[in-house]
Amino acid sequence: MSSRAAWVGLALLAACTADAPLSDLERGAAYVSDPAYRRAALERSLVAPDNGYSALRLERYTEASWGALPVWNPRARPVLVSDLGGPVPNPGVDWEPLDLDVPWEEAALSALGARAFSAYPAQVEPALLMALTDADAPARFGLWVDGDRVGGLVWAETPGGVQPAFSCASCHAIPRDDGPGLVLGAPNHAIDFGALLDASHSAHTSAGRWGPGRVDVTPDDVDNPTVIADLRAVRFQRDLNRAATISNDLMALTVRLETAVITNSREAVRPPRELAFALAWYLWGLGDALPALPADGAGAAVFARECGRCHLPPGLAGPPVALAAVATDPTVGESPWRGTGAYQTTSLRGVARRGRLLAGGAIDSLERLLDPDRVDGGHRYGQTLDDADRASLLAVMRDLR
Ligand code: HEC
Numbered sequence: 001m002s003s004r005a006a007w008v009g010l011a012l013l014a015a016c017t018a019d020a021p022l023s024d025l026e027r028g029a030a031y032v033s034d035p036a037y038r039r040a041a042l043e044r045s046l047v048a049p050d051n052g053y054s055a056l057r058l059e060r061y062t063e064a065s066w067g068a069l070p071v072w073n074p075r076a077r078p079v080l081v082s083d084l085g086g087p088v089p090n091p092g093v094d095w096e097p098l099d100l101d102v103p104w105e106e107a108a109l110s111a112l113g114a115r116a117f118s119a120y121p122a123q124v125e126p127a128l129l130m131a132l133t134d135a136d137a138p139a140r141f142g143l144w145v146d147g148d149r150v151g152g153l154v155w156a157e158t159p160g161g162v163q164p165a166f167s168c169a170s171c172h173a174i175p176r177d178d179g180p181g182l183v184l185g186a187p188n189h190a191i192d193f194g195a196l197l198d199a200s201h202s203a204h205t206s207a208g209r210w211g212p213g214r215v216d217v218t219p220d221d222v223d224n225p226t227v228i229a230d231l232r233a234v235r236f237q238r239d240l241n242r243a244a245t246i247s248n249d250l251m252a253l254t255v256r257l258e259t260a261v262i263t264n265s266r267e268a269v270r271p272p273r274e275l276a277f278a279l280a281w282y283l284w285g286l287g288d289a290l291p292a293l294p295a296d297g298a299g300a301a302v303f304a305r306e307c308g309r310c311h312l313p314p315g316l317a318g319p320p321v322a323l324a325a326v327a328t329d330p331t332v333g334e335s336p337w338r339g340t341g342a343y344q345t346t347s348l349r350g351v352a353r354r355g356r357l358l359a360g361g362a363i364d365s366l367e368r369l370l371d372p373d374r375v376d377g378g379h380r381y382g383q384t385l386d387d388a389d390r391a392s393l394l395a396v397m398r399d400l401r
């Protein structure tokens with residue numbers, strides 16, 4: 001038995017013998033080792049069992065179907081600035097799968113999740129070659145450069161040869177604005193995946209109209225690009241996905257991540273379950289670093305009066321709101337694939353670092369959202385504030401970063 005299996009076994013043994021509710025890590029161990037436990041977590045999490053997202057999972061999230069897929073943890077290495085303009089590299093001695101053999105402990109699992117966030121080839125995408133043709137190419141498609149790393153991209157060894165892949169950090173990290181390094185989990189609202197797809201096919205398709213920071217994530221034949229999520233706030237969301245598809249908790253998030261890698265591979269592979277849990281556990285911890293709304297002061301008072309009934313403190317998130325009530329562009333929420341009839345009341349923890357707001361990304365700043373003269377875009381809350389109240393509200397919101 002590998003030491004990893006031993007750790008998982010130990011944690012599960014503890015879970016079975018105690019009467020106390022399971023700890024988070026015991027839940028993670030049960031998810032890894034017990035098919036009935038993870039199936040129950042999936043079923044519990046699906047808000048609308050009849051939409052396409054839920055129906056596919058209810059059909060295939062079984063041991064015989066997706067559970068039997070080969071595990072994806074290929075030899076890989078980061079895409080480096082020195083690769084730009086060069087040939088696709090060959091696997092070398094420094095190419096490694098992620099080392100999953102870590103103790104089943106909080107710090108070790110967080111560290112594994114953090115590594116995986118930027119190093120795991122979450123989605124192989126040949127079109128990414130278009131962003132690697134020359135030194136200026138990454139910027140043309142909104143990919144960041146951090147030190148020698150390009151956009152969190154990874155070269156992965158596949159049965160069909162070496163391919164470029166997104167890591168989570170490609171879409172879910174941005175350069176710091178106060179020095180070198182990245183804000184991990186913050187949405188990359190500059191990345192233009194649709195433009196990459198069009199460039200690689202030398203075509204003008206609907207993807208070319210998504211625009212930066214948006215991806216059409218649903219196979220529903222509807223043109224409904226969705227804004228990239230701020231994962232630093234994921235623990236605070238009551239539901240996952242803008243369409244509020246999944247009732248959120250640590251297990252629901254774990255299963256969401258596992259099944260996303262499966263569907264992004266067109267159901268060819270599945271991620272190691274230890275890795276899915278480590279990623280979820282890592283993301284769960286990111287919320288700790290996000291500032292909260294101040295307890296008192298003028299801005300906090302305006303927030304409590306105008307916003308707090310939906311964006312509930314301390315997470316500044318809340319139950320979903322019917323599409324017609326929030327009145328923002330309903331296209332994302334109407335998806336027959338992910339839709340539930342309502343939008344996630346998105347957490348505002350971290351909101352000041354987001355380049356695009358609302359489910360379809362229609363609004364580009366807090367100032368614009370609260371602009372009294374704005375008539376388009378819905379979400380009409382706070383637009384009738386007087387200048388002083390608006391200024392104090394904006395001041396506290398700008399500190400939510
Ligand atoms: C190509 C860009 C892209 C990549 C790569 C990507 N995501 Fe996302 N992610 C998105 C978009 C777009 C959404 C919004 C989907 C929605 O709301 O329905 C999203 C939403 C999410 C959500 C839901 C958050 C919420 O609050 O509702 C989670 C969790 C998430 N991503 C985790 C990850 C992880 C972990 C990885 C790496 C394994 C990853 N994503 C890779 C684009 C991406």
Ligand code: HEC
Pocket residue numbers: 242303306307308309310311320321326328329343344345346347348351354356357358359360366369379381382383
């Ligand atoms: C009736 C409930 C409700 C009230 C009241 C409300 N919001 Fe919202 N808010 C929502 C919902 C639902 C969304 C998501 C809409 C969408 O995705 O299109 C949202 C989205 C947002 C966003 C965009 C977040 C993101 O990352 O996309 C901001 C910013 C925001 N609200 C700020 C405020 C402020 C400031 C107030 C008070 C002036 C307020 N809200 C009042 C329900 C509400």
